[in-house]
Amino acid sequence: MSDHPARSGPPSSPGIDNELGRVASRPSRSPYETLSPTSEQRAIVLYVDDDRANLLAFRAMAEPQYEVVTARSGEDALKLLGQLREVAVLIADQRMPGMSGIDLCERVRAVHPDIVRMLVTAYSDLTAAIAAINRGHVSRYLHKPWNADELMATLRDAVERYRLSITVQRMQLRISETERMYALGVLTASIGHELRTPLSVVNTNLRYARRAVTELLAPGKSPLPESARSSLRELEAALVDADDGAQRLIEVVEGISLSARSEPVAQQPVDLAHVVRSVLRLIRSEAALHAQLTVDQTAAPQVIGSATRVGQVLLNLLLNALQALPPRPVTTNQVKVRLFEEKGRAVIEVSDNGTGIEQQHLARIFDPFFTTKRQGTGLGLAISRQIIEEMGGEIAVASDLGVGTRFTVSWPILQSAR
Ligand SMILES: Nc1ncnc2c1ncn2[C@@H]1O[C@H](COP(=O)(O)OP(=O)(O)OP(=O)(O)O)[C@@H](O)[C@H]1O
Numbered sequence: 001m002s003d004h005p006a007r008s009g010p011p012s013s014p015g016i017d018n019e020l021g022r023v024a025s026r027p028s029r030s031p032y033e034t035l036s037p038t039s040e041q042r043a044i045v046l047y048v049d050d051d052r053a054n055l056l057a058f059r060a061m062a063e064p065q066y067e068v069v070t071a072r073s074g075e076d077a078l079k080l081l082g083q084l085r086e087v088a089v090l091i092a093d094q095r096m097p098g099m100s101g102i103d104l105c106e107r108v109r110a111v112h113p114d115i116v117r118m119l120v121t122a123y124s125d126l127t128a129a130i131a132a133i134n135r136g137h138v139s140r141y142l143h144k145p146w147n148a149d150e151l152m153a154t155l156r157d158a159v160e161r162y163r164l165s166i167t168v169q170r171m172q173l174r175i176s177e178t179e180r181m182y183a184l185g186v187l188t189a190s191i192g193h194e195l196r197t198p199l200s201v202v203n204t205n206l207r208y209a210r211r212a213v214t215e216l217l218a219p220g221k222s223p224l225p226e227s228a229r230s231s232l233r234e235l236e237a238a239l240v241d242a243d244d245g246a247q248r249l250i251e252v253v254e255g256i257s258l259s260a261r262s263e264p265v266a267q268q269p270v271d272l273a274h275v276v277r278s279v280l281r282l283i284r285s286e287a288a289l290h291a292q293l294t295v296d297q298t299a300a301p302q303v304i305g306s307a308t309r310v311g312q313v314l315l316n317l318l319l320n321a322l323q324a325l326p327p328r329p330v331t332t333n334q335v336k337v338r339l340f341e342e343k344g345r346a347v348i349e350v351s352d353n354g355t356g357i358e359q360q361h362l363a364r365i366f367d368p369f370f371t372t373k374r375q376g377t378g379l380g381l382a383i384s385r386q387i388i389e390e391m392g393g394e395i396a397v398a399s400d401l402g403v404g405t406r407f408t409v410s411w412p413i414l415q416s417a418r
């Protein structure tokens, strides 16, 4: 779960100017920071020039806005790029001993195609620079000596371009993940559907067999010898076990259809206690691997809406809670579900003592595609909020970093049964 990209290179690397080539140390990123580069993060700009004075001047100019990394040759720049991640822009002087700026850009393009590459060149090298642009190695060139305003404006565009291209890539990835999840959801729902009919046949016949055996054993009704009665009692016990098993299977199948996303929205009375039970049955064994899962139910309210959809919301909240738990002994991790009534409303609360949510992310967690997880689609909470609001309910969150998170879902009560 943890994601700590090694942005900071070693303090000194061979062949890299230690003073100028230093990589500003940054606090390690939290696993809960969004993976897409956001405008709050300073973009990394790599400036390559054999002239030390130019490097200093560039650093002084760009440092306030960008994280500046410098190198004095193409070879050093390539080494640095091997150590750094997520460099947004490369600016290379064309005339350097050894590798030229264009050659460097060409090599960088092959290995790090996302980095926006720019050339600083004297007028005498213009033809080569334009050819490099035409071949796609370089996105644009700047005249030397550069004009500070022009350079800063160009840098801004370049960083924006980098961010856009990364965002598009991430969105593409998420769309394909969403499609995969949708296909999985449809498959699971259809398996649940297929199982429902045969299961209810098994269930009905088991009940019938139990009733028949119980009747045969009823006092005074059966002229059976004691040996037959004892076999019947064993048969009865076996049928009770089989019936229990069938009940569990039915609940699992109900749980599967609760987790499927494709059913039409029903507007019916929903027994929240039943939904909580079904979802917990579905998730309990998986949850036990990560946390102590407790349920505290002080009411059995009904609300109006769709049980399937409420189940889906609860499942999303529970999965998020489990995913927020740090790797530590299972007994330390707590996930709690509470079902209660308060001020005429039915409330389901899901809380955990996991990592918590950073203040700056709190306002965004319900946005579609906002995720801090490598495998996340960022759709769980967005879909949940939509479902809750369609049912006339509300969803709220409270979180303390390092302490835990509590999601509260509430609806007007339709009917209350204690
Ligand atoms: N219980 C929680 N503790 C800490 N962070 C949470 C919790 N629930 C949600 N979050 C934060 O909210 C973000 C959005 O959650 P959401 O469920 O919408 O998407 P996701 O979990 O990232 O992806 P998906 O649900 O598709 O797997 C998460 O990535 C995470 O940063």
Ligand SMILES: [Mg+2]
Residues within 6 Å of the ligand: 316, 319, 320, 380, 381
């Ligand atoms: Mg989620």
